[in-house]
Amino acid sequence: MDGLAHQIIAGIATGGIYASVALALVMIYQATHHINFAQGEMATLSTFIAWYLVTEGVPYWIAFFATIGISFVIGALIERILLRPVQNAPPLTHVGVFIGLLLIIGNATGWIFGYTTKVFPTPFVSDAPLFGGLISAHELGTTAVTLVVLLLIFVFFRYTKLGLGMRAAAYNPRSARLVGINVGMMLALGWGLAAAVGAIAGMMVAPVVFLDPTMMLGILLYAFAGALLGGIDNPGGAVLGGFAVGVLENLAGAYVVGTELKLTVALIIIISVLLVRPAGLFGRVVLSRV
């Protein structure tokens, strides 16, 4: 029973990571209806930047917030430079641009920082076992950070004027423009925020899976699964979906399929959600008029 409880708690901890990346995906999807295939690579690059700062002697938390800032700028720049010109192009072009982005960022990361696996520090250490050894300090810290980030994002979108403007720009760009919202700026901000959230997820997961240029590929897949499970147009749903997928993955890994088929579990979740309930658990069913 202890084993089961531990698996579930560990699942919630990794689920938090998936939830953050899923949230980043949903933020971009809501604003532009694009699925950002390069989200994982962007997060990996951010994590490498944090790693570089920490190894240069910058204290962890300063490096943490500096990385978030840098990632925000990178995200906003990517939107401005690469996505804006193809705004109205067909989906194939978007997928192509995202794949190109994935190649560029992924390989640039390996080029600049090297392909060797690196140890990433965790700020959460504890000498005494917590809750009778049920949860590690890092798991607890990760979950706390994730929850704080999710709460902040929620408050930002729900209670600030800027958040309202971003929601308006995503929901109905034309009307938003008519009431004086700078829609282009909102899109860039959305990308920046998504990149920042992804960066946090990367820094939280790196101590567990170790840092290398392909670190986020599997995580991205789980985040896709979580976002789809919760409903890709519903941020709250995507977060819940991320947590659910984390627990599901851990339980399936421990009791059903073993660790070798973990990625296949993500594939199966994705396919079953899309087949059984394409809108996700909490998503809106979209009817298109022809």
Place this chain on the structure above:
Amino acid sequence: MSSATGLPEGVAAAPLPVAEAGTPAWQRWLLVAGGIILALAPLWVLESFHLFQLTMAVIMALAVLGLNIVTGYNGQISLGHGAFFAVGAYCTAILMSHFDWSFWWTLPVSAAVCATVGFGIGFPALRLAGHYLALTTFALAVAVPQLLKHKAVEDWTGGVQGLFLVKPDPPAFLPVTPDQWIYLVVVSIAAVLFFLTWNLIRGRIGRALMATRDHPTAAEAMGMDIASLKTKAFAVSALVTGIAGSLSAVAIEFVAPDSFTIFVSITLFVGMVAGGVASILGSLFGGLFVLFVPNIAESISKAAPGVIYGIILIGLLFVMPDGFAGLLRRLTARLRRGGTS
């Protein structure tokens, strides 16, 4: 294009292959003859290693052609065609190394298996449009190496170690080395499949595929069975890419799970975009592009061919969205106009 199909003009007016009706017969034969000479010349010109590279380029071209059928002509975005490539390669490898089949007999089996798998993937794909399909096939491609390594199939696939196989020997009456022979085999099979695909695309089915892509509602109103068309397009596409996989298995004489990562699928996608989306000739350019551009990129910067690859991809999407085939088409059109006026 004949208007006897009953399709409204513009619906199926997608880019068509170069040798279109209106070209005199002798010109077309000249093109074919030129093509054959161009295809055979490397046998005498190139030494072993470069011939092998060219063989691989033709194989990649064939795989890109398969992707083009479903993504280019039918508009279903697949980022997972590497999976079919892997299925084809493993079909041939398993039959050759476990059952001592000759290479030739593995081809129909591999074609049938890949078409079946493609048909099976085509069903869930029906309910997924655009980005969702790209996402699902992306997930499929990411999962492929894991599936191949799994214990349940390890005895067949050879697990992480993979499988070794040998090239078929050239027939006694031909004075060619095994490398030259495999090049001949690959080029002939590719030529046949390119011709068949060209035939398929310029006919009724091809127009139906493009109509489904450009305006599904109108196509359905014209009486086209969209579901059947889309799943069959997936099956044919998987078949072509699968055969390319089979050929790659014998050309390399080795298959292993880690040669079929997501980057195979991405490479095919890049090849399609670079060569020209929805273009038969473009697929050929695409194959050459994905094989030779990374080499060139490597000579510019040893460390990061991938970066340059990505930059080229995005650059092409921005300035030349119809790929090399589109560029060629525009150039020839300009030449013709210049010639007549």
